[in-house]
Amino acid sequence: MLPAAPLHSRIDVLASLREALLAFVLALVVFGPVSGLMLSGYKVEPHWLRPLLLAAVVAAGRFAIHLLGQTPAGRRMVARNQARVHGGVTVAALGQSPNRARLLLVFVLLGAFVIPFLPWLPVPDALAALGGKYWLSNLILALIYVLLGLGLNIVVGLAGLLDLGFVAFYAVGAYFLALGAQYLGIGFWTALVCAPLLAACCGAVLGFPVLRMHGDYLAIVTLGFGEIIRLVLNNWLEFTGGPNGAPVPPPTLFGLEFTRTARQGGTPIHEFLGIEYNTNLKLVFTYLVLLVVVILMVRLLTRLRQIPMGRAWEALREDEIACRSLGINHVVVKLTAFMMGAMTGGLAGVFFATYQGFVNPTSFTFFESALILAIVVLGGLGSTVGVIIAALVLTLLPELLREFADFRVLAFGLLMVLMMIWRPRGLIRPQRPAFAPPQEVAR
């Protein structure tokens, strides 16, 4: 336990050592049995080194933190961090010229649009591989997570409602396309319009009774709802196909199909354009549509944050009681945020189903919700740019570090804890847009 800051400024190394020893013993108790004695059958195999190593790391960390806490520099650091943690939201300065940022944005967007065409362009092989099947699939998945992150960011980041069942809306979108195609014969474009609406309706039905109550309960209710959706999808064999899932038809564009031969009564696009057939065509199409949707979504979000509804979201997050006493209808405002988030989740679901070609309930577990939450938390609750970067990093980095795939969940969990302690508002500090009063009012 941390003693109160000592009155004398002398650095007490002995006290730090004592703390480290205590931490070592505790860590041995915690890590000893579970990591040191591995069950095999009804017997245990000892692995003595693992708990000792873990405990040594914990003790060294405790020693360093305790020692640093005694130095003036360390105390200043803690104070600075505390100020940042409790500092609230900053507002962007008025009249900032975002020209350089705009230029960068244009370049990034151009780059993003060029990527799928790289294999056809005269560029080095290493760069062309980025537009190949492997990286294109990963990029599509990353963009789907960007969309999911943006959706959850509205709910958690802007409105401050912890939604642990976000994946349910994702599932609604994905299954709408799969089952709609199976029973009603709808296609990609119909689903793209209808699935978000359906997801938003689900959000409204769930949200309306729940949003009136205490914030923490919402987390549990949404978690329960997410599990209910998954269990129903898993158990209702006749309708959803159960654990085997349901197939999703490939997308079409004005009757043009992306398969080698036309299966849905249209023309294959490679015949129409007179180019050679390429298995990537479907991916290229999905990627481009997804990219456009993501860009529109970002634009929509930026605008939403500036209108009264968006500002009410953030105000509610900061202080609900103050907002209610100022006459904001908290249920309606929260509901709009919840529905917007659900809508984005449904949209992402349609792309996921199209990308995968089939859907089954294992894609919609609680872990998926936790991953999306990790994206939002890392990116900064409320920061659009942060969420986009975090989604790209958290989905593409594991592809690069495949050897450490087992440690992925561990890393996400640690990340969430550490972020909450050091940077509860995310790595990129969100800034609220500033408003200049109209000239007539100012006068």
Added chain:
Amino acid sequence: MDWHILAQQLVNGLTLGSIYGLIAIGYTMVYGIIGMINFAHGDVYMVSAYLTAIAIAVLTGFGIDSAPFAIVITLALTMFITGVYGWSIERVAYRPLRGSTRLAPLISAIGISLVLQNYVQLSQGAKPQGVPTLVSGTVRLGTETNFVQMTYIQILIVVVSFAAMAALTWIIRSTSLGRQCRATQQDRKMAAILGIDTDRIISTVFVIGAAMAAIAGVLVTLNYGSFDFFIGFVTGIKAFTAAVLGGIGSLPGAMLGGILLGLFESLFSGFVNTDYKDVFSFALLVLVLIFRPSGLLGRPEVEKV
């Protein structure tokens, strides 16, 4: 409907419900004292199941064959180590967040839950583990074909759970520690002014909750014999449902809620459908939260500025 099937489901429900009640205590006490949902509690229970199997394996390795002795030692060891888990989690992940944003402890708890699951999976492997049968035998009532049976383990579960709940009730009602807990729960700031070390009390509550989950972990492991690193998730939500059903923050409520939920679930899976019993429990959770968020014994919450 045959009476013996109904009675059998009630017996099973009572056993299941005692377990839910024990785990729900951890949720309800932590919620009562610092107002947060300790999301990692279900995973603490999962860790205790592993600790049980490890303790039993080690004891068998030392040649201890007497079942009662092995169970008592296992229970003590598991409660102690799980208690240390509870203490450490509070110290590392929740205490630095006092006075932070409202979402911060919840997100941190989800992080801890992921860490515990993955840590156990990495160190013990993903495949289900098990324990040997230590106690066997049943008590039967009724005729050859129509009977109600209760295994010795089920009797042990009910007896130990009620003993633990009674002991905890006594601690909270009649000891100095219990008075301090209740004072901290009523008004943390005032309790601190009156000289109660509230940080220590909060730590104690986490230890008590973890120890109760450990009892549940030992009993469930002895009963079912097998478990994996993912059992904490579903059991955790159900125990939380029990806590909410009884009225979150209320100790007798947690026990009552646990037993009620156990009975409901058992009857539902016995007479309606087994596949959807989890759906039923989660739906019950959602409905209770919507229509009676203060539960059966809880007091309605008043938000203060």
